[in-house]
Amino acid sequence: xxxxxxxxxxxxxxxxxxxxxxxxxxxxxxxxxxxxxxxxxxxxxxxxxxxxxxxxxxxxxxxxxxxxxxxxxxxx
Numbered sequence: 001x002x003x004x005x006x007x008x009x010x011x012x013x014x015x016x017x018x019x020x021x022x023x024x025x026x027x028x029x030x031x032x033x034x035x036x037x038x039x040x041x042x043x044x045x046x047x048x049x050x051x052x053x054x055x056x057x058x059x060x061x062x063x064x065x066x067x068x069x070x071x072x073x074x075x076x
Contacts, residue, residue: 010018022029 018029018032021027022032025032
């Protein structure tokens with residue numbers, strides 16, 4: 001798979017945590033970062049799909065005039 005080099009400035013405490021995790025897991029940092037970015041993108045895509053579905057569902061709601069709802073309720 002082709003790759004692309006990305007530069008990112010991250011807070012030093014986060015970089016230290018990443019380094020410690022890489023050592024503990026015996027994994028390269030780039031593998032951990034790639035997995036984290038992939039998980040974040042997957043989550044954001046799911047959120048976006050959920051939001052779009054919610055908007056679509058809201059657009060299909062049938063609205064009725066208030067007095068018609070009152071008339072219907074009174075008829076029960």
